[in-house]
Amino acid sequence: MAKNIKVAFKHVSKEYDLYQNKSDKIKSLFLPKSKQNQSFWALRDVNFNIYDGETVGLIGINGSGKSTISNIMSGVIPPTQGEVVINGETSLIAIAVGLKGPLTGYENVRLKLLMHGLKTSEINALMPSIIDFADIGDFMNQPIQNYSSGMRSRLGFAISVHTDPDILVIDEALSVGDSTFYKKCVDKITEFKEAGRTIVFVSHSLGQMKGLCDRIIWMHYGQVREIGDAQEVADKYDEFVRWFNGQPKSYKKEYQDDYKTTQKQPQKVNYPNPNANKYRLSWFDKIMMTLLIALAIFFGYFVGTGHSVMGLFKASDDRPAENQVVKTATTETIHIETNKTTA
Template sequence: MEDYKVKVQNVTKEYDLFKTQSEKLRSFFSVSKKSVPHFWSLMGISLTIQPGETLGLIGVNGSGKSTLSNIISGIIPQTTGYVDVRGETSIVAISAGLRNNLTGRENIRLKSLMQGMTNEQIDEVMPDIISFADIGDFVDQPVKSYSSGMRSRLGFAIAVHIKPDILIIDEALSVGDDTFYQKCVDKITEFKEEGKTIIFVSHSLKQIQMLCDKVAWINYGELKMVGDTKEVTAKYREFTKWFKKLSKKEKHEFETKRKSIQKNFSIEKYQKKVAEEMQKNAPDEKNVPAKVHKLFYGSVISEKMSVWNQLLTWGVLLVVIFFCLVNISGYSVGHIISDPSALIHPSHVLHLPGVK
């Protein structure tokens, strides 16, 4: 059995660009496949994270770093691909997992219960979490009244005290003062010494170099490079240096081109490409296209209703409407079946079966 903590293979993520909620609802129930603008946040990401490894995720805004971390943590499903996470994950992000209408203390209990802790265990660790977060009396105030720094403090404090197997940190160290930042770094270092697996998303290359064993550079939905921290960060610096030298017009043209690629990405062409590469590497392998299709969709939970489910939903809806109309008509079901016109000529007298 292959030894790894996290493995993602050919992972993609598509977002439909609906303009209104009603448009989204119509698409959900629609049997026919109408053309809806879409955007591919991830376009075939494959990487493996070893036990005890700290992987840094870098890339410009909108490249898909947070999308990938959310897929690994189970917050959102992938559109295609294989994701295997061996252990419990806990994600720390400025806005992830905290309920606005609950107090800080209530959020601590809720998130801890969701991680499988008992109330007794939560009572035991509660003082440590509150002390680490250091948000004072705000712990008993609704989270919606918190600043971004306070939310980050609380989220980080909860995540590191429920002892996850895999800790995911998404820009959580970008807010807060130096004192709290150092507490976080010390805690991350402690986790590394304990052999925990960490995924660290950050724009700060200084933080990445200080904490990470390996780095993955995601560039506009594609895995540009993965490898040694020093080597990958050096290449990323070259890219950012080149980009900053571009004129405003050139920057706009470059970003427009990259986003166009993400909008026009074809999952069918990508799937065919993967199948061709697999066949080339294993010429005697049979049914490669079918195996690739299973690899792409075998572990995916669809976010859209299948045609059969849509037809079933419409069927159930029509049956419910029929019985509602029968009830309003005042006639029995048998009478309506024998004389459907009675539905549009309701009786003012209730007709019961066997009663004249």
């Protein structure tokens, strides 16, 4: 029987612009691509399918593109080129994604579940179970910017598993929890697997990968190096890491620099993203953005300096003469001083 594809990456590439400063970033919205800064291809021509009910691991050294894939898969960022097909609803659990720092634990739960389309009554019904799973006590009332990474992960995991997703993407979220929480998460993942859900798992831990995954995708500097049986790919990756760690420092640097340089070079073959127009800014959007930025600077100036906007519209004759202003200020100062002395 043919397996149903849950996630398909077809010639997917992701380009990031390497900005020197914030103003470069704003300028890039308006400049043609040819005049912009250097770019970096975090993913190049990535192809894979993930099937219904599979648990697939993403492995690779730092910067190899694992989180870029998990973010594209979860709709957090768009691909630059190629096509991504997702058959179902994805829920991403990652330490740095999806939770809003200034909001409390409770507020984050409500916000995330509302975004998943749940009604208030459904959220209220799920709340006790989420609180129980996260097990962070009174911290539920605190803004999550005060949480440790383990606590964020607990809350993120608790929320995501209660959204009942078709595809669960877990990006390094297990690596920061303590062993009790880890066990709880693994039990939940096993429950998901047994229920036939699809899981994508990003981790640096080969032990976790071998224990939980059916297949592994090994990413290497933005490209797929191997896809296959979890045990086999994990062993090959382990062998590579051991080999690499055994190399002299100068060789390691040369190896890394060579790949990074290649990642800065333009694409040789371009595969269009069929959904690109969904993400592209139209000229209308650009004009509206310019107007909004101009208005923000305009009002920001008045808020920052304490001047009144109405002052702009006053006839110049109505404005007090310079010496008059000085006189008023002096009178006020004397008045305040007098009050202070009498008090």
